[in-house]
Structures are given as structure tokens and as C-alpha cells.
Amino acid sequence: MSERPLIPRIACALLLLSLAVTTLPRLLALVNNARTLLPMGYEARREKQMGPWYVSVETLRRQLPPHEPVALIAGPHDVDSAVFASYYLYPIRTRLFVGRNDYRNASPDPTLPQTIVAVTADRAARTTYDALRDRDLRAGHRVVAAPALSEPRTTFILPMAASLDGPAPETFVIEATIANPNPAPAEVRVTFWPKGMVRTMMIAPGATVAYYDAVHQLFGVLDRGWMRVDSSAPLRAAFYFANRGHGDATLLPNVTGPATGIIAAPIYRDTKLFVINPNATQVTAVVGGVSFPFDPHAFVSWPVTKVPIVSGDVYAFVATRELNGRTDFLWPR
């Protein structure tokens, strides 16, 4: 070495110095970090590195069935977290869905995982599609900001009650507002037909209750049907059939009894006739000249290409979708 000329040695030393000036401090930091991790077990080191997120993934790995595929649903900003969750959950098989819409659009796929894990940068947790949907709806805004309340009534029927998703972004809900204008509390009984599910609640004097997704909030289901509202005191109410995906809403009539004279109007696509039997007994109705029996509290629909003539002790209406996606209802007189 002593025979080597000075210039290459200086150049080499300078070059090494330029590298070491960055590498050495970072290397020391890495070594110090390793020293602090040394007394811990390996999993504890990961927990220290990745925080509560890793703890939640570890918990999941113990809880999830090992041979059942899992849907990882993450928001667009949390995809990396989902990729890492997949890594730590393996050999549990995972499919990534960016957002709830991605998952619901895959619903025709027979291999769609039924077990859902919601992943964020903070945690990964097992959940259900309903819970994710409810979380999204709760976080969003109601379509109708200023509902038009009806005249006070103690009993009425809502001919359409739904909490359903179509292909994204179609999200159908009932936005409900119920006000008790009386000086006394009102005991309200809401029945969701044809399932016959009942929910009872008290509304304080002068109070107003509001729901962004009445069917799911009251009955915990994603379904459709009709509702009957019975109250101990007259209530003012407004129920809107809203499509959160499109931001449109239609005020539903507060029906008091059977009606079948549907007003003729233009129809568009996906047109359906809906017939409900509000009675507790079977009835027969004539639809387009053909007689059909309807079970007690039935809720029946079928596609039509024109507004049919309906008669009988039932309530009938038509729903049609405009080209812009808005749902129009043709109510009976």
C-alpha cells in the first residue's frame, strides 16, 4: 500500500467519506433501534414497529377460519395496509376490494368471500357488509335536508320501505323524520311487512327523530317491503325513498287504505308494478284482467311494460326509472 500514489488514495478516501457520512449515522440508528428491540420477543418487536395495527392483524389471524377466504375491504388510501394485512394473514387467502362498492359490484361472483375484514391504516377488523354500509351512510349526508312533514296522523302505511344496494353507486334508503307535536310522549309501533318485524319506540313531547336509513336502523336488515306506523298520538312525518348514490329522493305518501287507480304517466326502464296487501287476510286482486291471490301483508312486484289496470282490496303502484337513474313512482288515486 505504501507504494501506491497519493491521488487514488485521496480520491478513494473522499469517495468513502461521502458514502459513510450518510450511511454511518443511519447504520448507528438501525443498530440502536435493534438494541432497544433486543429484549423483546419477535412478535413484540413487530408490535413495536407497526403498533396497534399489527396487534389487530394478529388477533384476526387467530380468529379467522384458516381455510375460508377473506375479503379485505380498504379505502383507496389504505390499500397498502390491506396488502400488508394479506401478507401477515397468509396462509389465510385474501381478496382485496378497494372500497365497499368494489365488493358489492363483485356480488355475482360465486367465489366472493363472505368473511369481510375492513382494513385501515390504524387497524384491521372483522366486520359485515351491512356494518360497512351503515358506516358509510352515517358518515355521509342525507339527501333531503329539509323534509316536508305531513299533517298529524296516528296510523298510516308506507307503501315502499327499502334498504338495498344495486350496482354501485345505487344505494336505496328510506330517510325518515318523525315529529311528535303533542304535549305528551308518543309510543310508536313500526311494523315492517311482509317480514312482520316490529319496533317500538317512545318519542318525547315536541321531539323529532330522524333516520338516514330507516329500515336498516330500525330493523337491522337490508330488505324491502312496506311499513305500518301506529302511534299513541298523532305524528307529523316525512318518509323519502332516497337513492344516496344519485342524490335524489321521492316523498312517499302516508297511505291510509287500499287504492288501485294508478295514474297513467310515461314509464321508462326497469318498470315494476308493486302490489301490497295491507290486510291481515288473504285477498284477491285483478291485475291486467287476471285474478291473483295475495297473502296477508304481501308485498309483490313484477316487471311491466305499461301501466296496468288493477282492482281489488290492495294498494298498487308503479315504479319506473328515468334515464338519469332517478326512480319515479306512479301512485294510485
Next chain:
Amino acid sequence: MIGLVVTLVLVPLVGWSIGRRGIGEAFLFGAGLTGALLFLAGVAHVPLVVALALIVVWGVGSGVWELMHHSRTVQSTPHHAIPTIVMCIPLIALTFVAAITPLSDFDGRAFWVLKAKGIAHERAIDGPFFRGATLDPRNHYPILIPLDGAVILGVTHDSDDRQLRWLYLGFLAAFALLIRERIDRLVSPAAGSWCAALLVWIPQIAVEPEGGALSAYSDIALAAFAAGAFFELVSEVSGSRGLAVSRCSAPSTPRDRPTAQPRDRTICFGLWLAFLVLTKSEGLPFALVFLVIGAFVFRKRIVIPAITTVIAAMALFVWRARIPAGDEEDILRMLPTIFGKLHHLGDALAAFPVHMFLFPRWGLFWIAVVIAAVLAWRLDRRAARVAISVIVAMLAVYAGVYVATDWVVSDLIAVTADRLLMHVIAPSLFLLALASSTAQRTKSM
């Protein structure tokens, strides 16, 4: 601990099974052969467990036999103490860190080690894992390194990534030893030792979280395989008429003579190219560049490396045809669109110069390489031409990909340019070694 033993014992033994060589080169050959043979077996639907058993029996048996019965053709040169110590400092520190800290990089967990887990779990390279049963975003990535990882996970019966930390660190150590040994032979022992020391101190390689030695990216492995191929080329150049530096300098200590016969060298060159093809997507264009340059160096003997490269590439394409693609870009399909994306050209051409001068990643390394290229050209035009051709051709290919990409070019450059520069480290270090000898020669004259 078993992962460490497998990495340190099995992999080099497989490398020694095809001839006695330095431990760094043996490690790289072992890793490359194990992964490549398992891949070919997997493509041919030979059960991986059977293939692995054969590799272990053959590799360990013949490796031990080679070690016991064939000494290296000449004694190794004693290495300089100071650069050796300088080289060992980061390697020891990184070993300590790798032993304790869990894997935390992105690509390692998102793609590479996940694939290793998938292969180890299913014992197949086209099982449900690769057929969409689980989230594998880059399904078509070559899997030589994940196959090596799967061997370790399989032998240890543990799917925890802690078992693989040694493999990735091993690639850096082996790379450094390969650099030291080959530049020692080709230029001088001092140059070899210092180049190896420089390599392990480069921030992008030593401590960078994404792509560095503590990550589970495959870029260091690709750079090491490229180094192997490059040194076969330069050895051929020096073997035909000797490097200028070798002719004009008289080392004070005995130097290794190249151990390989010309035929062995072309086989080794071909193996390195096959490893490149099967390690990363960038490996195929890299191998093609080496084949083109190698055609000028090996002339008719380029047929052997061409055959191994074609076999590896065909196997890769057959395997890819059997499994669904992930979200990776298909560069071949994008190439015809390149003329519609010429507005990317400015960003693409500026990518590497800008990143070369990122001091926190590279220090003065690339400035030194540019100066060294000029000096080396003056000393040994042919050897320098080989090194410069490899560097320029590969960076041109990568720049072409930047033009053709559908990603946001600036984003892609930001996350890949430094790692792509790693691939041409070996020819760059060789230029530095040549230049240092140029200065030495000038002084002595």
C-alpha cells in the same frame, strides 16, 4: 437459527457443486442454481419437494466432495487489512440489525416474501396462490429468489420472514466478496478490496429501507448476478490479451489466475444470464444486453449462453401463460405505444442523472464513476468499453421503459431509479478500479 444455517451451508454447497470457487461466488451460484432448477422443475410439473431433495443430495454431496478433493487452482491473494475491516463494519452491523429487527419494507412483504410463503405453503409454483386464490398484486414477477426463500421456509417448517433475513443479507455479502475477488484478479488486490468496501458503504445498498440489504427486494440479487455475468465478460476480454492494467502493473503479491476454461466461462456466463431472467422482470432485457455485448466478446461461443437464456426465458413465458397476470405492466405490449408517449422522454432522460447525484443515496459515487470512465477509457479501451456499454445500454433500456410506461412517470422514477442504478454497480466499480490503476500507472511512469 435454522434459516441461518440453511443459508450459510446449503446455498454455498450447491454453488460449490459445480466447481470450487470463492464463497461469495459459490453463494450466488448456489442461490441461482437452486432457484432456477426448482423453477424449471415446477414448470415441468416435477414435485418441488422431489426436486429440492435431489438438489440437496446432489448439491451437498458434490459440494462437499469439491471442497474436500479439489483445492482452488491457485492460492487466494492475501487481502489488505484496512479495506477488509472497512468492508466488514457495515456487514457486521447489518447482520446484528437483520437478526433482531423484523422485515418492514414494502415490496418484500407485498410481493417477494409473500410469494416465498405461497410457494412453501403450496409446494408448487402454479398452485392456487398464483391462480388468484389470494392477493398477489404482481403475479407475473419472476420467482427465483422467492423459490430460494421457499426452500428455507420449507426446511425450517416456519413461514415467518425472520428465517429469510439472512438470505437477503447473504446476497449483499456474497456480492461484495464477488466484487473483491474478481477485481482482485482483473485489476489489483487493493482495488478489489476497496471496491468491495465501497459497495457495502453505499447508502442505497446498505441502509436504504426500500431496496437496501435489510429489505427483501430482489435488486441486490439481480445486481450480484449481473456482476457475475459482467466479470465473465471482462475475464474473457482480459483472458484473450490481458487487461492493460495487468500488463503494465506488477503486483507485489501473487494473484489468482482465472480458474475457468473458456468453455466453462461461457457456461458460467450463460448461467448468470439465466439467473438474471428468472430473478426480476428487468433481468430479461439485462440478459439480452449481455448477449449482444457478449457476442462481440465470445463470438461463436455466445451460442451456449444464448441457449441457457432462451431456456430460462421460455420457461418464464410458459409459466406466465399458465397463471393470471397481476397488476404489473406488460412492457412488451406497451412498446408499440412508445411513439405516442414521447412527451415522457425528457423525464426519462433526466431520471438517472438526477438520481445519480442524490447525495443521501449515492454520495459522490456516480461522479467518481463518470470521472473513472474517462480515465479507464484511456488505460484500457476494450475493458472500459465493455463496462460502459453495459451501463449505458441498461440505463437506456430503463429510460425506454420510463417513456413507455402507463404509470405517472415522475412517480415511477421516484420509486425505481435508485434501485435500477444498483443493477449496474459492478461495471461501475470496475471502472473505478481501472481508473485507480490508471492513476497508479501514470504515477509509476
